Amino acid sequence: MRLRLPVLLLSAALLAGCASVPAPAGPAASASLQGDAARPAQAQGWVRSELYFGVGREDGPSERSQTDAIGEERWRAFLDTEVTPRFPDGLTVFDAYGQWLFRGAPEPNRLRTKVLVILHEDTPERRADIEAIRLAWKEATGHQSVLWSRQPVEVSF
Template sequence: MHGDAARPAQAQAWIRSELYFAVGNEDGTGIIDDAHWRAFLDAQVTPRFPDGLTVLDGYGQWRFRDGDRLVRQRCKVLVVLHEDTAARRVDIDAIRSAWKRATGHESVLWARQPVEVSF
């Protein structure tokens, strides 16, 4: 594949960002339904990354800072491959902030790593 100026056949200095969004606790509380998730994607994510993204359903656990309480919950994992620029980092932070405002959650985990891409 040859690519074009917007999507070169190979690109350098790209990042794979994974964002982890809690959508429900193991005990069935705090459930964020598919319609709420889709509305969030449409309003906050797609406008910032219109060229593509991947969403995976997940399940995970983490321990509160006090070390006494383990939380098990369903999650959505958003994977976005993007240029490693300040503007893209601002977009990611805006998505995280929007989710926290919309849900009252304390955090959205952001894991990132350099990636080689080819279109």
């Protein structure tokens, strides 16, 4: 009899360990996507435009006069006057380093770069806004180009 009691208690403990915790009564609440016309919950027909602006003094051989470095104050003024009025809903800027090889040059040119990222609807009006920004930069700085890269994206805000 003495042996049976410990065996029964051990068996009861083992069986109790096999019991599972009851599942929650219902699914956990989750956030829902909300949006408006400028920031839809989900949208199609949008693109990610990246614009590459040289802001440092060019370093490398060139037959044209090299531009001076463009300071942070001048860059911010350009954003305020040329970019933000066209894309007031938002944008992103990254500091980067760039280099390229002019045709026939023996070495690449190198300079500090700002990468401007804008997510926008792929419409003729938005593309015209991007072109206006590129032209304004070239006119303001004397730079020959502003690289524009576009790719389709799915967005959700």
